[in-house]
Amino acid sequence: MWKKEFKNRFLPLGRIGRKDYIKSTLFILWTTCPFLFLTFSALSGYMLLLMICYTIFIFWTLFCLAAKRIHDIGYSAWFFVLFFLGHHVVNNLGAYTNEIIGHPLFLFNLEQKISYLLFVLLPMIYLILKPGDKGKNKFGNNPYLT
Numbered sequence: 001m002w003k004k005e006f007k008n009r010f011l012p013l014g015r016i017g018r019k020d021y022i023k024s025t026l027f028i029l030w031t032t033c034p035f036l037f038l039t040f041s042a043l044s045g046y047m048l049l050l051m052i053c054y055t056i057f058i059f060w061t062l063f064c065l066a067a068k069r070i071h072d073i074g075y076s077a078w079f080f081v082l083f084f085l086g087h088h089v090v091n092n093l094g095a096y097t098n099e100i101i102g103h104p105l106f107l108f109n110l111e112q113k114i115s116y117l118l119f120v121l122l123p124m125i126y127l128i129l130k131p132g133d134k135g136k137n138k139f140g141n142n143p144y145l146t
Contacts, residue, residue, distance in 0.1 A: 009061070012067035012077055019144045021069045025062065032058055048138055071139035072132035083119045 016024070067077035074132060135142055 012064045013071075014068055014140045015072040015132065015137075015143045016065065016068035017072060018069070018128060018130075020143065021061055021065055022128060024065055028058060028061055028065075069127045071137075072076065072143065073127075073130050074133045074137050074139075080123075083123050 032054075036051070063080065065081050070077050070079055132142065137146075
């Protein structure tokens with residue numbers, strides 16, 4: 001079971017179904033929490049370097065899972081990059097307007113909340129709820145039929 005679950009999880013190629021996407025993402029997030037608690041409690045030079053490397057690894061793994069899920073729906077993984085860039089631009093909108101006009105555009109960092117909703121939560125909900133293409137698409141065979 002585990003061999004099938006984590007086969008090629010570190011490459012953004014191919015397709016992954018909703019069930020495997022949810023299980024893999026929850027497993028990664030569940031195993032990340034104890035590691036972060038341990039590294040925050042003993043934050044020395046080596047632990048900080050280890051935490052940075054582990055964070056990069058986790059982001060890469062989550063990107064690969066999201067790319068495969070987007071492939072299963074039938075879209076290119078570049079949509080994920082557009083969501084990331086949109087989140088960055090809208091999230092920093094308040095800082096840009098504060099420098100230009102002297103005060104923030106929104107009160108209480110509303111742009112950060114809007115950015116998180118539009119570019120993180122809604123796409124994640126879409127990836128969880130949208131069924132994949134039946135049969136073969138341009139990214140590979142249906143993962144549940146092989």
